[in-house]
Amino acid sequence: MLTCKDVCESVTDHLEGSTSFMDRLSLRFHLLICKHCRRFYKQFQIAVGVSSALGNDVPEPTDEEIDRLLRKLKRRE
């Protein structure tokens, strides 16, 4: 029988599709009977959804920056 801790541990495996049919069945059953895990699973997916838009942006290199880098690299050759 799956515990809430098991659900917490395996949620990424489920979202990445790397679990077996039986694992998925056990999860579905657990989610049916456990409101805490239903909430956790849903909110975990929201957290995953925002992570792709996070992190400070790195600007594309300008022509000057590219030239400068290339010059440095060639000097070292």
Next chain:
Amino acid sequence: MYETEDALISGMIQGEDAAFRAAIRQYQTSMIYLARNLVGEKIADEVVQEAWFSAMKAIERFEKRSSLKTWLLRIVANEGKTRLRKENRMTSLEALTEVDPSFATRFDDTGHWEPGPSQWDADSPEALMTRDELRACMDQLIDALPDMQGATLNLRERQGYSLKEICNILEISDSNVRVLLHRARQRLFRCIEHFEDTGDCCTN
């Protein structure tokens, strides 16, 4: 000018400046992202420069078993890891457990939630992202994630690499990639939960 990746690689092998210019333009941003995750913002540029230098020397031997981008990112990861090891900053991957410490006290002895997760006001990623303070807080958290956790999260969520490709880039096992990704996601979850509960940014 270089319409295919093969043409670009051939140009790089011939030592054509235009080919390196095109490659830098195309891949520099992704390389900097990965270097920042691994070694921090301050020396990321230096690590990427080192990676380009290694790539210049090794391009002749590139066997095209992966895309050029994956190959370049692998070189960045290598340079970054070498740097971390030299400075004794590399986070150990041994004994990496599935549950992040921030979750360890959330369950009772029988493995049930104690207390349960709180209900968030936001019900979608879009709703969460409209809050500037939370966004800034999570940007900070991502920057502060341990080297390989940050790198794994970036490669999966931001650059869309499969778990298998991430194993190849970071040269770590499949189970390590899964655990690193899971740990990073748990940290994000805890951070959002803390913000929803208190209105403050998480400190861990």
